[in-house]
Amino acid sequence: MSDVGRSRTHAWLVNGALAVIALLSLAPLAWMVSVSFMPRGEASHFPPPFLPSMATLDNYRALFATTGVARNFANSLLVSGAITVLSLLVNTMAGYAFAKLRFAGRERIFQLLLAALVVPAQVAMLPLFLLMKQLGLVNSYWGVIVPAMATVFGIFLVRQYARSIPDELIEAARIDGAGELRIFFQVVLPMLKPVLVTLAIFTFMGAWNDFMWPLIVLTDQAHYTLPVALATLSREHIMDVEMMMAGAVVTVLPVLLLFLLLQRYYIQGLLLGSVKG
């Protein structure tokens, strides 16, 4: 075979293999969307149909009318939104402090935070539940929000980025008589914008997709976030494939769209976060 021929075959192989992997990656999601538009019972046939014989919105109507998913959707939005806003503020302040403000014990505390990364979150969950019970936060939105208001990952991410802010800039603002809060909000925050976008997407998606802690701390359907509600529903309505797929679409779509719109920031954050080792 000639060199040109060989490299052309090679190009076919590489692109063909990628096309197959892409198909495998996307097929379950495409199937979910397709089935969610099928008339009731259609997916439970053999051979399994790929496309609805007649596209219908009935499953979405039934889902919202009979299961309270609208409420769960609002819960997820509220909880994830609150976690994103609050943790962004708290983590950014701390990240900035660890990067730019000298205070006694700073390095030691930061080392301690990094060391805490090795402890799986689930170790804390049992006592955390008892604590939440004492505070009266079991089965409340705050029960999900409060423990997520600060993360080591977020602090680390902001600190890495904030270290590149020139000290002179902060010093100059101080000499001009600006207070520390004003320096933070007017000088530092604008410079941190890219990392804030990254952290916001990460936090929102993480909160939206989170399962184990909301499952533990939320105890009734009216307070469930979408993943918890979907897990429960899928057990009750196991035969109702079409409606469950409508539920899956409603759950997955917001984060998938967010990712598609802002994936550049998301990938950046992933790479920044993984070099922490």
Place this chain on the structure above:
Amino acid sequence: MRASLAGWMFAAPALVVLGVFFGLPVLAALLLSLTDFDLYALADPDHLCFVAFDNYLELLRTPMFWKALGNTAYFVVVGVPLSIAASLGAALLLHSPLVRLRAFFRTALFAPVVTTLVAVAVIWRYLFHTSYGLVNWALGHVGIAPVDWLGDPRWAMPTIMLFAVWKNFGYNMVIFLAGLQAIPQDLYEAARIDGASRWQQFVHITLPQLGPVLLVVGVITISGYFQLFAEPYVMTRGDPLQSTVSVLYYMFEEGFKWWNLGRASAVAFLLFLIILAVTTVLLRFGRRKALV
């Protein structure tokens, strides 16, 4: 002085949240694991007794704990190499200069990572349905009889592994891709001049150059896979024949179904120690090979 005070003020909210809602509970978990905290103690703390290491010793005598540990180890030992191989393979393909539509492929392969685990687990449950699932239908075309994926104790865990690989491979793929881009091109050119084959280049340049990245990815993936929980919770509820009960699933049931919080805390701590031991050994090994 002013900066020092400001530093504390700015760090305080985060430190308070992490201290009260993470640090404190972790310490409390350690103490809790040394008590017989159960449903009665939950109602009336006077029932609480210090039992030293009884919870741990009892766990080591509980067949179900060993079963859960065995299932989790099976998931980690097979699932992690499979995941990393899939990530590395996909990254190598995407890195090839021959790829068209690179951005599209990268996004498509990464998409499962950002999806909600519970939702896609529900999808997979239907895709792997014995009679109506697309997977058995597709296998039927190559003459493979229907498999009861999630109902057969031999197949349930492998199905969950496949699911985990599908869901996660994009994450490490992106990290590998960044690692591949950082390898100096002249290394390959020099090897080509010396007549090295593609495979030789992979073994003698790509793999060693990726060493540190591989180590980080390995540590992150192993500790993540040890924390298997939502997949069996949604797909199998630990069945069939408890073949998919993971350590965390066992902890969840002990803690929040039977309210044996003392015992459950001991389970959590044992898992933590195991993860710590395995990742420490891996890092030691990496250090000896001078990877980091």
